[in-house]
Amino acid sequence: MSIFALYSMKGGVGKTAAAVNLAYEAVQSGATALLCDLDPQGAAAFYFRIRAKKKFGRKRFLKGGKHLKNNIRGTDFDGLDLLPSAMSFRNLDLGLDTRAKNKNYLKRLLTPIRQEYDYIFFDCPPNLTLLAEHVFRAADYVIVPCIPTTLSMLTHQKLVDFFKKNKLKRRKLVSFFSLVEQRKTMHKDTIAQAGERKEKFLNAQIPYTTDVEWMGWARQPVACFRPRSKATQAYRKLWVELQMLK
Amino acid sequence: MITHSKTYVLSEPHGWDVVEQLAPERLLPVSEAENTVRYFDTFDWRLYRKGLVLIQAGNAVYLQRISDGEYPLVKDQIEMKQDPEGHFWWMFPEGELRDTLRDVISIRALLLRAQVTQKVCGFGVLNTDEKTVVRLFLTHTNIENRHVATLTLRSVRGYERDFEKLCSRFIKLDIAHPAEDVFERVMNLAGCVPGNYSSKLNLDLNHGASGGEATCEILQYLHDVMRQNEAGIRADWDTEFLHDFRVAIRRTRSALSQIKGVLPKDAVEHFKDEFRQLNRSTNRLRDLDVYLLEEDTYRAMLPQSLQPGLDAVFSRLKSERRRALNDMVQVLDKPEYLDMMDSWAAFLQGEQARAEKDSGVPAIALARKFIYKRFKQVLKRGQAIADDTPDEALHNLRIDCKKLRYLLEFFASFFPKDKMGKLIGYMKKLQDNLGDFNDLSVQQQELMSYLNEVLSRSRRADRLLCAAAIGGLIARLHSQQQVVRHEFASAFAIYAGKKNVRLYRDLFKK
Numbered sequence: 001m002s003i004f005a006l007y008s009m010k011g012g013v014g015k016t017a018a019a020v021n022l023a024y025e026a027v028q029s030g031a032t033a034l035l036c037d038l039d040p041q042g043a044a045a046f047y048f049r050i051r052a053k054k055k056f057g058r059k060r061f062l063k064g065g066k067h068l069k070n071n072i073r074g075t076d077f078d079g080l081d082l083l084p085s086a087m088s089f090r091n092l093d094l095g096l097d098t099r100a101k102n103k104n105y106l107k108r109l110l111t112p113i114r115q116e117y118d119y120i121f122f123d124c125p126p127n128l129t130l131l132a133e134h135v136f137r138a139a140d141y142v143i144v145p146c147i148p149t150t151l152s153m154l155t156h157q158k159l160v161d162f163f164k165k166n167k168l169k170r171r172k173l174v175s176f177f178s179l180v181e182q183r184k185t186m187h188k189d190t191i192a193q194a195g196e197r198k199e200k201f202l203n204a205q206i207p208y209t210t211d212v213e214w215m216g217w218a219r220q221p222v223a224c225f226r227p228r229s230k231a232t233q234a235y236r237k238l239w240v241e242l243q244m245l246k
Numbered sequence: 247m248i249t250h251s252k253t254y255v256l257s258e259p260h261g262w263d264v265v266e267q268l269a270p271e272r273l274l275p276v277s278e279a280e281n282t283v284r285y286f287d288t289f290d291w292r293l294y295r296k297g298l299v300l301i302q303a304g305n306a307v308y309l310q311r312i313s314d315g316e317y318p319l320v321k322d323q324i325e326m327k328q329d330p331e332g333h334f335w336w337m338f339p340e341g342e343l344r345d346t347l348r349d350v351i352s353i354r355a356l357l358l359r360a361q362v363t364q365k366v367c368g369f370g371v372l373n374t375d376e377k378t379v380v381r382l383f384l385t386h387t388n389i390e391n392r393h394v395a396t397l398t399l400r401s402v403r404g405y406e407r408d409f410e411k412l413c414s415r416f417i418k419l420d421i422a423h424p425a426e427d428v429f430e431r432v433m434n435l436a437g438c439v440p441g442n443y444s445s446k447l448n449l450d451l452n453h454g455a456s457g458g459e460a461t462c463e464i465l466q467y468l469h470d471v472m473r474q475n476e477a478g479i480r481a482d483w484d485t486e487f488l489h490d491f492r493v494a495i496r497r498t499r500s501a502l503s504q505i506k507g508v509l510p511k512d513a514v515e516h517f518k519d520e521f522r523q524l525n526r527s528t529n530r531l532r533d534l535d536v537y538l539l540e541e542d543t544y545r546a547m548l549p550q551s552l553q554p555g556l557d558a559v560f561s562r563l564k565s566e567r568r569r570a571l572n573d574m575v576q577v578l579d580k581p582e583y584l585d586m587m588d589s590w591a592a593f594l595q596g597e598q599a600r601a602e603k604d605s606g607v608p609a610i611a612l613a614r615k616f617i618y619k620r621f622k623q624v625l626k627r628g629q630a631i632a633d634d635t636p637d638e639a640l641h642n643l644r645i646d647c648k649k650l651r652y653l654l655e656f657f658a659s660f661f662p663k664d665k666m667g668k669l670i671g672y673m674k675k676l677q678d679n680l681g682d683f684n685d686l687s688v689q690q691q692e693l694m695s696y697l698n699e700v701l702s703r704s705r706r707a708d709r710l711l712c713a714a715a716i717g718g719l720i721a722r723l724h725s726q727q728q729v730v731r732h733e734f735a736s737a738f739a740i741y742a743g744k745k746n747v748r749l750y751r752d753l754f755k756k
Contacts, residue, residue: 049377073404076378
């Protein structure tokens with residue numbers, strides 16, 4: 001059982017797309033996976049055509065146990081389930097602050113469903129709040145999509161520093177380049193520089209393609225409607241690399 | 247993953263039309279596959295009795311829970327190119343599947359029980375968001391031109407209400423009935439009845455039966471067991487065919503000698519003699535089977551340094567077993583054996599068997615008489631055994647116990663189940679002790695005679711090593727036997743205790 005959190009301080013870097021496509025890849029070989037949407041935007045649920053039950057929200061989520069279990073819904077793909085988010089998730093921080101004595105609350109919340117799945121994926125909202133700290137402790141790996149630009153790399157460095165300062169395990173933090181456009185010199189240079197600094201980035205890179213944007217129209221993982229797309233191949237490669245992490 | 251599923255057998259061979267009637271506007275064909283599906287179980291249906299079946303579909307081999315009866319079940323699936331026919335649990339790759347098989351089938355081999363071709367079409371039923379809320383599987387199963395069509399509805403987690411709605415809509419269509427027993431239907435089409443063989447005596451005698459009727463029914467049952475096991479002995483699928491065959495012989499002989507005054511004397515004498523000879527011809531093979539089954543245990547008894555001595559012992563035993571099996575098969579193929587079995591069956595069916603004077607006495611009265619008498623004898627003989635009594639007495643007591651046990655099993659259906667269960671429980675504990683004692687002494691004798699042979703005849707260089715290994719084993723077995731003997735007194739005290747004696751008195755003393 002491993003938990004992967006798709007996380008970034010910045011928005012629009014391809015967290016949800018990665019979470020949806022990686023979870024899809026994970027169940028292709030017969031494994032079971034749960035995608036846990038923590039982002040109040042609810043984009044993951046949208047991609048899977050799932051609506052959360054009306055009464056489901058922050059409070060039930062934080063109660064855990066059967067309240068959480070009863071709101072898990074199956075996707076169209078065998079073995080892949082989704083725990084949808086709700087608008088009230090925007091205040092998850094407040095709930096965690098009053099409830100949780102320490103920052104392992106989210107981790108404990110998952111205990112009853114852990115043995116049901118081989119993999120759990122978090123799709124996180126883009127900020128560095130208390131929720132993020134809970135996620136860092138609950139996850140085995142924090143997977144960070146990074147656009148190869150100067151500003152993005154700066155943000156990434158801040159995250160690395162945060163890990164150091166808060167005594168979080170540095171090896172949990174795994175990054176990959178996302179929305180890569182090979183024709184842009186800036187992108188090429190940034191990737192090359194990262195390589196020179198020997199920073200830990202995965203080999204697989206997710207290219208900038210409209211196929212990923214079309215997911216919003218197809219409401220499916222990209223592999224289902226563009227099986228030969230570069231994006232499909234890239235996510236597959238990324239999943240192979242993630243499985244080899246130890 | 248929490249999902250529910252229901253399977254229905256369609257009353258006529260329907261196809262796509264059923265599915266269309268169910269959910270006309272919102273259907274998505276998802277998959278289509280055709281496969282040869284093979285069902286495996288042991289001869290005595292050990293998997294079936296645990297609600298399981300081993301299935302091979304293409305290269306995939308997996309255990310399926312029969313009650314779920316659904317397609318497809320991916321968990322614990324392994325890839326296997328070989329045919330599992332004749333496989334023992336240890337021939338499977340390590341993992342959960344192998345562990346489950348080890349616990350359930352033990353030393354029995356897997357046999358092919360049915361082979362079908364199956365065409366499965368999968369559909370998704372969609373809601374207004376075009377999200378799959380229920381899965382449908384339309385399955386056409388073919389066995390030699392016979393055909394079953396089933397429809398399985400499977401819920402998607404979180405959409406149970408849609409599943410319930412669809413199920414009730416389907417029942418209203420009235421073209422199918424719920425099928426808990428799709429597995430049994432497939433088996434019946436293939437011409438076999440799951441659970442139709444067990445090594446246990448599952449007799450259900452008529453309560454008003456006369457002594458003659460009941461005795462003939464018991465013996466007929468045992469006759470059938472012998473015949474059912476012949477093929478397995480010939481093919482040498484596993485060792486338990488011979489074992490069950492022998493137990494049936496032993497029970498037959500025991501019934502012949504214990505149920506007195508019911509069958510004509512000269513016939514009893516004749517067949518007792520026949521079965522004694524038949525039993526003798528099975529002894530050697532069974533002994534060898536037992537040693538070879540215990541190979542790992544024997545090896546574990548000896549230190550590493552003496553292990554090589556055992557290699558020679560076991561390779562010899564193996565080649566000897568090949569010869570013994572040959573002899574056994576020859577016995578089964580001989581006209582003498584076949585004629586004997588035929589005349590035995592004819593005798594049991596005929597009038598002659600019911601001609602004796604006690605034949606008309608109610609069987610239940612005879613059962614009470616014989617059981618109580620035997621019980622008293624066991625008590626008397628057991629109480630006479632002290633710590634310094636020769637081993638011989640324990641062997642005799644073991645045989646008495648066995649006779650009593652057989653009587654209890656023959657007539658068990660006449661008496662309340664719970665009480666018989668208790669009786670047999672007490673009996674079993676005592677028998678375990680006596681059985682262990684006997685096994686240990688037989689093994690020592692066997693090793694002793696083998697040791698003499700090694701020392702006198704063998705010229706092999708490793709004969710001293712062999713002798714050392716055997717010597718080590720004998721010493722270990724002897725000390726084990728001492729322990730077992732020491733435990734006899736307490737085992738018997740429980741058996742001869744008030745509770746058990748009262749049970750016998752209430753049930754059988756009239």
